[in-house]
Amino acid sequence: MTAQPENSRTGTPTAPLNIPAIRDEFPILQREINGKPLVYLDNAASAQKPEFVIESVAGxxxxxxxxxxxxxxxxxxxxxxxxxxxxxxxxxxxxxxxxxxxxxxxxxxxxxxxxxxxxxxxxxxxxxxxxxxxxxxxxxxxxxxxxxxxxxxxxxxxxxxxxxxxxxxxxxxxxxxxxxxxxxxxxxxxxxxxxxxxxxxxxxxxxxxxxxxxxxxxxxxxxxxxxxxxxxxxxxxxxxxxxxxxxxxxxxxxxxxxxxxxxxxxxxxxxxxxxxxxxxxxxxxxxxxxxxxxxxxxxxxxxxxxERHDRAAVMEHERALMDRAVTGMAAIEGVRMIGTAQDKGAIISFAMEGAHPHDIAQILDKYGIAVRAGHHCAQPLMRHMGVSATARASFAIYNTIEEADAFVDALKKARDFLI
Missing domain, CATH: 3.40.640.10 (Type I PLP-dependent aspartate aminotransferase-like (Major domain))
Incomplete structure (x- = not known):
């Protein structure tokens, strides 16, 4: 069997993370949405696929x-x-x-x-x-x-x-x-x-x-x-x-x-x-x-x-992206975080006073930013937290600080438009 693209079975971690090189491995990240570079922040729903995986399946x-x-x-x-x-x-x-x-x-x-x-x-x-x-x-x-x-x-x-x-x-x-x-x-x-x-x-x-x-x-x-x-x-x-x-x-x-x-x-x-x-x-x-x-x-x-990538470095990178976005969101009036546990994973659910999460997601999409909106298949939790739905931004290895900033900037524009 020679057709399957292969690296070593165990994979040797490489550090530090080279995010631009990692992004180059994901063909879909080259897309534009509504004339804007795709900022994919719907990773908790489903992550994008690197060329290595695509070619493995095709092979x-x-x-x-x-x-x-x-x-x-x-x-x-x-x-x-x-x-x-x-x-x-x-x-x-x-x-x-x-x-x-x-x-x-x-x-x-x-x-x-x-x-x-x-x-x-x-x-x-x-x-x-x-x-x-x-x-x-x-x-x-x-x-x-x-x-x-x-x-x-x-x-x-x-x-x-x-x-x-x-x-x-x-x-x-x-x-x-x-x-x-x-x-x-x-x-x-x-x-x-x-x-x-x-x-x-x-x-x-x-x-x-x-x-x-x-x-x-x-x-x-x-x-x-x-x-x-x-x-x-x-x-x-x-x-x-x-x-x-x-x-x-x-x-x-x-x-x-x-x-x-x-x-x-x-x-x-x-x-x-x-x-x-x-x-x-x-x-x-x-x-x-x-x-x-x-x-x-x-x-x-x-x-x-x-496994090619150091898991601790990936965790640190994703946490830095989340922290950057959370800091920016804290300055937006009317935005409330849902879930503030210590040492949480890189997922941000939030509500905006006076705005429906679906409207937020649709406006962000106009700026090329993909987030999820709804109850996220967790209706008992939504009721427990006092909301019917939230918007959600979730980060992955290929996201960047610039994308976190773009998300916050687009969220400010969404608030100005909706409120």
Missing amino acids: VYRSYYANVHRGLHTLANESTEAFELARDDVRRFINAARTEEIVFTRGSTEAINLLAHSFGQGLKAGDEIIISRMEHHSNIVPWRILADAKGLTLRWADVNAAGELDYPQLADMVNGDTKLIAISHMSNVLGTINHAERIMEIARSAGVPVLFDGSQSAVHIPVDMQALGCDFFVFTGHKLYGPSGIGVLYARGDWLDRLPPFMGGGEMIADVYEDRLTFADPPHKFEAGTPPIADAIGLGAAIRWL
Whole structure:
């Protein structure tokens, strides 16, 4: 197999960050929007893709695409090798103990639904699941559906005015009926990075398994499954500079042996008889049908691309961008930040007195600036924070100080126009 663009499997970090060179790797950043240079600040929804990832995916279809695991011919063997190497890229990236703990899904949403279906089969009426008010709908709706179907109690850990989790309350909520704690590792609205170690201490003291939704954290902070000790962790490729349609469920130890499969079909079975089935070993037990082959290989490429860069330097850069924007926004009358937790990730949600977030986003787009507006799939959090919607600017490795300034300048113009 020679067609896939490749660097070393581990990637050697380069420091300091060369932001202009990094930007040159993203073709879409050369675009203009409404005659203005594109300033892409919608990274919490989905990040842009470097040429290395684009070519990795294209290379699959150009040179060695075939279905995986099922053939003996050369293309099938090459596709299978690349697909399983991508699984090992994921294992290394999150420092899982074994590749068998890594299930490819079509995103964080499917990963959580998989777990709700499979883990939920062992629950009964009266059992309790704890989530928090800062959760994305993807970590609410599957549990709500399960709770309604099985008579479970869904309990909500609160957040304070700064958008920080109420840890004493969480500890008080855990009891003998608690069967799972499912909490965002980093909020997609607030940028709050929850103290995973503290949550794990609470859970472990009661023998309760923990799921962390790492959809935001996986791209912004290093994650280490062996150090963290959580039972389940999910993340998605498209926020990690990779393709859409690919995600990951990590399950510690023998969880995948113990849980029943999510879907039935090809690939997830060892033997099929008229009167019985034998399932394949994990992780394939949970990967029914033809998987997103090129997308998984693209995720592996995105991981290797990100590993070229020192994660601490990336975090410092993104935090500097957020701080620059926050400082500028503080001088704009009527603008209120939603979420002011200490050491938060590079996400700014805000409201402007007298202006609807949708109007703000549309005006900013006239200046080439892409932000998100709405409830961000977090309606319980919106109500808890006293708003129906916010505008949101979110930063990534390729953003610049000049772009942060351009965002603030355009926001001032939006306020002048709207108020």
